[in-house]
Amino acid sequence: MHKIPVGVLGASGYAGRELSAFIAQHPRLTLAFATANAQRGETLELPGGAVTFIATDDAPLASAELVFSSLPHGASAEWVARARAAGARVVDLSTDLRIGNGAAEAVPYGLTEWTREAVRSARVVANPGCYPTSALLALLPLLERDLIASGATVSISSASGVTGAGLSPRLDLLFGEVTENYRAYGVGNSHRHLNEMRAAVQLLARDVDLLFTPHLLPIARGILSTITVPLRAPLADPLEPWRTRYAGEPFIEVVDALPELRQVQRRNVARIAVRRVEHVRTPTLQIFSAIDNLVKGAAGQALQNANLMLGLDETLGLPR
Template identity: 40%
Template sequence: MTDRLRIAVLGASGYTGADLVRLAITHPRMEIAALAANAKAGQTMAAIWPHFAPYPALPALVKADEIDFSGIDAVFGCLPHAASAELLSGLPGQRIIDLSADFRLKDAGTYADWYGVAHPAPELLAGAVYGLTEFARRSLPAARIVACPGCYPTAVLLALLPLVASHAISAERITVNALSGVSGAGRGLKEANLFPEVAEAVHPYGIGRHRHMPEMEQELSLRAGRDVTISFTPHLVPMNRGELVTIVVETAHGVDYLREVLADAYIAEPFVHLLPIGVAPATRMVRGSNHVVINVFADRVPGRAIVIAAIDNLVKGSSGQAVQNFNLMFGLPETMGLEQAPLFP
């Protein structure tokens, strides 16, 4: 097949990079031309990821500066913040799908405040498209840089944006409690992520100041037409992948109306699904897939409702959404390479 698009994956030794490779292997229009992981350069993917043993033709890992980008159509950045923008900003013109936080925030000062470093390429921020696919679809075909949202913002924003934009809920008091599998914390060696630390336990982190908060507030504010500040508390739970957000909102409308707003917003979406009345979203419904499940419930307190959404943090919350964006950037069917059903049990 001669019409394949050649891709490079930077940071292929991490969880998001490996899941990107997993999806790219069976994508009909992707050719994996280069895989980079500076600390693992010289090794094969199978050597560090045993599930790639059946794919010996995958390129060996190299350092990013060893890649010849002249023949690359698209670059997926699966690197940590700051390192991603520093490297990607030097590319000569390839289209970029970045999975780090580096191009999500439009204000370099906000980035510096939340990430503790000056932005490596502030001149690129204005032109980057925030790649929450369902709300960025029109901008993606012409985009050179697409910033894939964080996993928490993906779930939260898909649950809330239609409700905020239609003024179905108050933008003043939004409380989000979120649960994520341990893969959301990355593959680096951290004491807090060791098995004895996370097994049989749940713990909150980033309390009151998690780095995903400003991008959620940025996008909610754009839809609300005013500044929105949320309360957000993430928790790490003892599972490998998956994410569930429970959001308490205030509304002058009933739950049926909120469901109508979400149903209208997502009626034609291939990956976002409003569940039947009374069915609670669960991570087992979406594991290993690019699907999202959402539902709304009445709170016992009058004037409040509970919105719940579940995603796979490594697929729709990261690599799957990156492939979805890639498809639209290159004029391909949006679902290409993402048709796999959730894995259950």
């Protein structure tokens, strides 16, 4: 069967490599090019073969029906425009075009389970961040039904593996600094992520405040968000909103037992459980949401969106 050519801009980072590996195993896609300026000329081993990185400037954009951009924040928007001008559809994994981050142009936000129809017909999709994916998939079933107490503070405490910070030579990401360590942090990406989550909440016109606290885990991949939500009223069946909303969703696992990161690693799923908080006056739920930051939080969701944009089965080539 004819394979559809797709390209990856910025393919040498963690998300870009993951994406290239998914494409290499995809039954209907073929990797037309993979760019990486600093590594150009080097090869990336992929299942069933290898690809040689080219400079981003040399990318034959017109040869691809769809282009993924994993370029750094700030550098991506320009290449999204070029790819689009060359006739390709685009999935942008950077923050550049995401809601809440001041993009000049509104493009569909690719939180697939919530924006499927917009994605299907989009020319360009802004792929959500990893933290927002883990938090919003957990929160939106409550927000959609307006079950959260008005004016309440929703607390999102998240812990992420180090690949969330990208493949960059930072001293604080060295093995010797991360192993046997754990810390909260409050810089850089956390503001972008919080803006993105707030913008998604505002789309639903809900009057809640968000509090977001990211932590760095001594693991390679995975995000667990522990979310505390004051409710308007107690829920008779706490898990019902998620079971109902996500019935039939191929990539959402609503479960009874608290999720563990190893259950979602290398899989394009979010795994969600809920607990009613006992012995507090305000009716309160805790939602536990686990994803792989590189899969459902980045490359997997990007491919899920691309499948839809190309008219393919949404689940093709995605590890479950």
